Amino acid sequence: MTKKSREEAVPGYSASGLIACHACDGLHRIVDVPAQGKALCRRCGALLYRNLPRSLDHSAALYLAAMILFLLANTFPFVALQYGDRIEQSLLISGGFALQQARMGEVGFLILLTSVIFPFLTIGGMLYLLLPLRFGYRPPWMTPVWRMVRTLSPWSLIGVFMLGLLVSVVKLQDLATIVPGVAFYAFIGLLVVSSAAVASFDPAALWPRIGPVPDQTAASASSDSAAAMGYAVCHTCDLLVRRPATGMRWVCPRCASAVHGTRISGSISRTWAYLAAACMLLVPANLYPVMTVTRLGPAQPNTILSGVMHLIEEGSWPLGLLVFFASFIVPISKLAALVFLLVSTQRGSAWRLRDRILLYRVTEVVGAWSMVDIFLVGILVALVRMDGLATITPGIGASFFGVSVVLTMMAAHSFDPRLIWDRAVRARAGEST
Numbered sequence: 001m002t003k004k005s006r007e008e009a010v011p012g013y014s015a016s017g018l019i020a021c022h023a024c025d026g027l028h029r030i031v032d033v034p035a036q037g038k039a040l041c042r043r044c045g046a047l048l049y050r051n052l053p054r055s056l057d058h059s060a061a062l063y064l065a066a067m068i069l070f071l072l073a074n075t076f077p078f079v080a081l082q083y084g085d086r087i088e089q090s091l092l093i094s095g096g097f098a099l100q101q102a103r104m105g106e107v108g109f110l111i112l113l114t115s116v117i118f119p120f121l122t123i124g125g126m127l128y129l130l131l132p133l134r135f136g137y138r139p140p141w142m143t144p145v146w147r148m149v150r151t152l153s154p155w156s157l158i159g160v161f162m163l164g165l166l167v168s169v170v171k172l173q174d175l176a177t178i179v180p181g182v183a184f185y186a187f188i189g190l191l192v193v194s195s196a197a198v199a200s201f202d203p204a205a206l207w208p209r210i211g212p213v214p215d216q217t218a219a220s221a222s223s224d225s226a227a228a229m230g231y232a233v234c235h236t237c238d239l240l241v242r243r244p245a246t247g248m249r250w251v252c253p254r255c256a257s258a259v260h261g262t263r264i265s266g267s268i269s270r271t272w273a274y275l276a277a278a279c280m281l282l283v284p285a286n287l288y289p290v291m292t293v294t295r296l297g298p299a300q301p302n303t304i305l306s307g308v309m310h311l312i313e314e315g316s317w318p319l320g321l322l323v324f325f326a327s328f329i330v331p332i333s334k335l336a337a338l339v340f341l342l343v344s345t346q347r348g349s350a351w352r353l354r355d356r357i358l359l360y361r362v363t364e365v366v367g368a369w370s371m372v373d374i375f376l377v378g379i380l381v382a383l384v385r386m387d388g389l390a391t392i393t394p395g396i397g398a399s400f401f402g403v404s405v406v407l408t409m410m411a412a413h414s415f416d417p418r419l420i421w422d423r424a425v426r427a428r429a430g431e432s433t
Ligand SMILES: [Zn+2]
Pocket: 021, 022, 023, 024, 025, 026, 041, 042, 043, 044, 045, 046
């Protein structure tokens, strides 16, 4: 009932309208899919939407559980380090503050943002939206809250933090006994529950899946891109919005967000700029030590690669390979993949369009895992503070590496994959005339 009235609130739109693929901008008619089924883009294979029955019930319950686990994980002791009769306890947020004290405030702040603040805002924002909707009310400020959740969720990295924690536990094995606290188990629970919450959420619970009422031209030329038909996707609620008459502001009729044209403006040049900066920072990030370990004797500076070698020498080669993959192979292949995508897009190449869009999607997802080394440094610095016995201090390499990872993630976000298809279509049209 509420669904019906919300659809009618947007004039000119219907549940049997059109929808555009977010990866290639291909135009599709909205059709019913069976329960648990999904609709995929005909051109590039990207997910258009899923049909998750009772998504609102499931995701509201899961986000509520995630919030409880998050609060437990942040109030109780996380892990304790036992060395002889000395015990050092630390909280989840200790890593960020320990780096602040070691005059590496910017890296500490990055850890604090991605492991505590952004996850809190994402889970809290989702609860703010889902709980009232579950009981039949529409919360005020739905648009800004949803926009915040959408912007922050790629930067909330609790899974990556967990991997950093596992690596640090292995690294400390021969130094001291690690006693996991209540917060440690709560955090593992949070990881599982929040992944389930993300998987069970269907955006149609907030913004019903509706599209523009198809007119005759749209119906006959539906293999075109939405932009070619004069539509742009609203970046907040994903509604297709028709280009207004000249001089009028392009505004989404449903969520009142401004629509910024059909493509990310200056996408290619902005992505090149981020990439060049990230590439340059990767050199000092690998040359300078990310941390210095002092343990009963001379200080031992560790670069990213020597840290991997230590892990392998100590016999934990699966973890060593994992860190090598996450902090060396992933950043370099991510840069290479983005350069390849930029060059092939600028040349209007029509070679393997589907695979290139897939490559972009993989690049976007995998990139955040490079943060594992930054979390590792933060956790080790926070845990190992046993004066006279052992200390770990952060190195300048960690700052370079952290900024480089953030810049590569920004490069991936500013690249507009829909240009891959646009340019290929335009190049083909140019050849035939
Ligand atoms: Zn597509």
